[in-house]
Amino acid sequence: MIPAVEFVGTGKVYRTGFFMRRIEALRDLTLRVEPGEIFGFIGPNGAGKTTTIKILAGLHESTSGEARIFGVDHRDPKARSRMGFLPERPYFYLHLTAREVLRFYGQLSLVPDDVIARRTGELLERVELSRFADVPLRKYSKGMLQRVGLCQALLHDPDLVVLDEPMSGLDPMGRALVSSLIREEQEAGRTVFFSSHILHDVETLCDRVAIIIGGQLRALGAVEALVAEHGNLEEAFLSEVDRSTPVDPKTLGVMA
Amino acid sequence: MKQLTSLALHTFQEAVRDRILYSILVFALVLVVGSLAAEQITIGDQAKVVRSFAQSSIDIFASLIAMFLGVSLVYKELDSRTAYTILSRPLPRSRFVLGKYLGLVLTLGVQVAIMVVVYTVVMTLSQGLPPGVVYLSFGLLMLELMLLTAWATLFSCYSGPTTASFFTLAIFTIGHLADDIWTFGSAAESEVVQQTARALYWCLPNFEFFSIRTQAVHGVPVGLDRVIEVMAYGAGYTTVVLAAAVLVFQRRDLK
Ligand SMILES: Nc1ncnc2c1ncn2[C@@H]1O[C@H](COP(=O)(O)OP(=O)(O)OP(=O)(O)O)[C@@H](O)[C@H]1O
Ligand SMILES: [Mg+2]
Numbered sequence: 001m002i003p004a005v006e007f008v009g010t011g012k013v014y015r016t017g018f019f020m021r022r023i024e025a026l027r028d029l030t031l032r033v034e035p036g037e038i039f040g041f042i043g044p045n046g047a048g049k050t051t052t053i054k055i056l057a058g059l060h061e062s063t064s065g066e067a068r069i070f071g072v073d074h075r076d077p078k079a080r081s082r083m084g085f086l087p088e089r090p091y092f093y094l095h096l097t098a099r100e101v102l103r104f105y106g107q108l109s110l111v112p113d114d115v116i117a118r119r120t121g122e123l124l125e126r127v128e129l130s131r132f133a134d135v136p137l138r139k140y141s142k143g144m145l146q147r148v149g150l151c152q153a154l155l156h157d158p159d160l161v162v163l164d165e166p167m168s169g170l171d172p173m174g175r176a177l178v179s180s181l182i183r184e185e186q187e188a189g190r191t192v193f194f195s196s197h198i199l200h201d202v203e204t205l206c207d208r209v210a211i212i213i214g215g216q217l218r219a220l221g222a223v224e225a226l227v228a229e230h231g232n233l234e235e236a237f238l239s240e241v242d243r244s245t246p247v248d249p250k251t252l253g254v255m256a
Numbered sequence: 257m258k259q260l261t262s263l264a265l266h267t268f269q270e271a272v273r274d275r276i277l278y279s280i281l282v283f284a285l286v287l288v289v290g291s292l293a294a295e296q297i298t299i300g301d302q303a304k305v306v307r308s309f310a311q312s313s314i315d316i317f318a319s320l321i322a323m324f325l326g327v328s329l330v331y332k333e334l335d336s337r338t339a340y341t342i343l344s345r346p347l348p349r350s351r352f353v354l355g356k357y358l359g360l361v362l363t364l365g366v367q368v369a370i371m372v373v374v375y376t377v378v379m380t381l382s383q384g385l386p387p388g389v390v391y392l393s394f395g396l397l398m399l400e401l402m403l404l405t406a407w408a409t410l411f412s413c414y415s416g417p418t419t420a421s422f423f424t425l426a427i428f429t430i431g432h433l434a435d436d437i438w439t440f441g442s443a444a445e446s447e448v449v450q451q452t453a454r455a456l457y458w459c460l461p462n463f464e465f466f467s468i469r470t471q472a473v474h475g476v477p478v479g480l481d482r483v484i485e486v487m488a489y490g491a492g493y494t495t496v497v498l499a500a501a502v503l504v505f506q507r508r509d510l511k
Contacts, residue, residue, distance in 0.1 A: 014509075054509075054510070057340070057343075057344040058343060058344055059340060059343060059344065059509070059510040060509045060510065061507065061509065077345075077346045077347055077348045077349075078346055079346075080344060080345060080346045081346035083344075085341070085344040087337070087340045087341060087344075089337075090340070090341060091336055091337040091338050091340065091341070092338060092341065093266065093270070093338055095270070095273055104262060104266060105341065105342075105345065107258055107259065107262040108259050108262060108263075108342060108345040108347055109345050109346065110258060110259065110346070149341075152341060
């Protein structure tokens with residue numbers, strides 16, 4: 001079966017400043033996410049989670065190795081026709097209403113107009129924003145924008161949903177909502193790949209997790225196995241962090 | 257196609273929302289006051305002086321707005337991070353740049369159209385309907401604006417608005433002095449200077465080439481061959497600059 005997501009030796013080096021200083025944000029990541037899985041991606045701040053996700057989203061290009069979505073190279077825009085994406089902090093045209101912004105994204109994903117209208121209704125209802133459907137996003141709170149972000153990620157019924165910290169900025173009800181949305185996606189046969197710092201959610205939702213530290217994959221496996229070994233996911237995570245080599249503050253990559 | 261129109265229409269809508277079209281009010285005021293003043297102080301052919309003044313006002317206003325909107329066209333989407341959710345769609349970056357560009361051209365088209373209506377009203381009231389060649393000159397102005405905007409878009413694809421403004425203004429100025437570069441080159445003694453001036457002349461845009469201001473003011477018709485020449489030049493050059501913009505934007509990481 002073609003994996004939903006496949007990284008093969010993927011690396012990313014950023015060049016910053018006048019002297020083009022190297023920052024190795026990701027090194028030799030090899031990872032497969034199988035169709036139908038809920039896959040968790042965890043790691044400390046600055047570990048490279050967002051970098052990895054941005055490569056999938058077509059916002060950054062990897063500098064080494066390969067990355068594929070359902071077998072299609074990440075550089076090809078077509079790779080993203082079956083993918084939905086929620087950025088770490090979503091930003092929209094704030095002068096548009098939720099309904100208008102979803103219509104815009106639907107058009108960009110080439111969804112027929114009647115389907116856009118139906119899905120918009122369903123999704124806004126699902127994230128409890130129906131009452132605000134025709135209010136400009138400028139008047140939305142952070143959590144409400146996050147919910148609009150979820151809607152735009154799911155609008156075109158993608159087979160793969162990639163979420164960067166979907167629970168951040170949400171109240172407890174909002175977090176529960178995201179959890180159940182993720183479960184529903186899996187029940188509908190879809191694949192979910194998400195990063196999070198809320199390990200409890202990751203433990204209860206995910207089939208498998210990857211732990212990334214300093215740009216390198218440190219652990220990869222079934223949640224059950226990690227929990228069996230360490231008691232819970234948090235312990236597994238902390239013991240990985242303890243064992244990892246310190247991060248070089250100059251390059252922010254792992255010290256050689 | 258749907259992606260392109262959707263992007264273009266949203267770009268247009270945003271410009272309208274930002275009250276860009278209000279600048280036309282200032283234009284109308286300048287036009288009316290200017291023509292009245294010209295009628296008071298000029299001796300000789302008043303009608304031509306007024307037409308010439310009005311024509312230049314439209315040129316300058318439209319160019320300023322084109323540059324003002326163009327330099328932040330792509331940068332704004334990156335800076336406000338709205339590009340994230342747009343470019344993670346199955347949308348080639350080339351189409352994104354083109355959609356934004358077409359939205360801007362649409363905005364300018366509407367802007368120029370309204371100015372031309374204001375112009376016609378003011379002229380008809382003061383001296384009768386302007387000659388047809390005047391309207392041809394506005395058509396060619398649109399082509400000139402499309403090229404200028406393409407340059408602004410190119411700069412906004414890789415730098416912030418300040419740098420982009422600087423470069424765009426430079427191109428705008430040099431593009432209006434292109435004939436002088438040629439003249440300067442031809443007058444030079446040194447072979448090297450001559451060649452360099454010629455090379456520069458061919459690479460840089462020649463905005464004056466689009467202008468048939470003299471004919472428009474004097475009501476002299478312009479030959480079809482000239483029009484075709486200008487159209488071919490505008491279309492060819494604009495395509496090259498836009499292609500460069502796409503190339504620059506294609507490989508860029510979004511911060
Ligand atoms: N555009 C960029 N230019 C230069 N360095 C960058 C850029 N983006 C990220 N980095 C660096 O790459 C490393 C990984 O960052 P990344 O955002 O992927 O971390 P993360 O795991 O998502 O962290 P967090 O949990 O805080 O969201 C960091 O050291 C960061 O400083
Ligand atoms: Mg992150």
